Amino acid sequence: MSKLTRKEEQKILASPPKGTFALLLIFAVLFLTCWLLLYFGRYMVLGPVS
């Protein structure tokens, strides 16, 4: 059972989703780092082709 009061619950529900945003931010940083590593560290290092 939740020990939060009705007022506290309302406050949480009305506040922005900071935790979700933090998770998305971590995902964005990891995704971009991995992409750059693959592109410059694995693909371009083999020599450019056209």
Added chain:
Amino acid sequence: MQVAPFEKRWTGIIGIMVAVMLGSILYTAFAYHAHPPGDVETVDSTRLHLTEEFREDNLGVTTRPDGSVLVTLVAHRYGFTPKHIEIPAGKPVIFRVATPDVLHGLHIPGTNINTMVVPGYISVVNAVINYDEVVKYGELADNGSVTVPVFCNEFCGLNHHSMWTEVIILPDS
């Protein structure tokens, strides 16, 4: 329409991610000419051996006056002609490959040379081979040259698995 501040921020982050990735691709396309081939060259596959460029004695490696290397190859069931190919690393190399029969592929591990060879078309790949990368995939000889396998990576028939050859990569002079 009301957009929550966090949603606006996330949209901005997505925009930055797309800009960084697109910027990297555009930068390498202009600075290193890393992009898909732009020309489409056709050839009559049934008369390939009669053409000037793909006649058997004209196949192989040619060094051009500007220092670049031209490699003319024929991919056929089940092999590549000519058999002996020596390419210098660190110099611009142009592969021109055609086939007289069915669809083939050309893949050299340790490089980004990887193309389909479609009947009726000449596959052109411009590349610069990185010796330090190729040496990880090939067999290093005493004189510093590296023998790398070349594979057909498009299923071309019952003996597709035996369609491979070798290319010798010479160290940067």
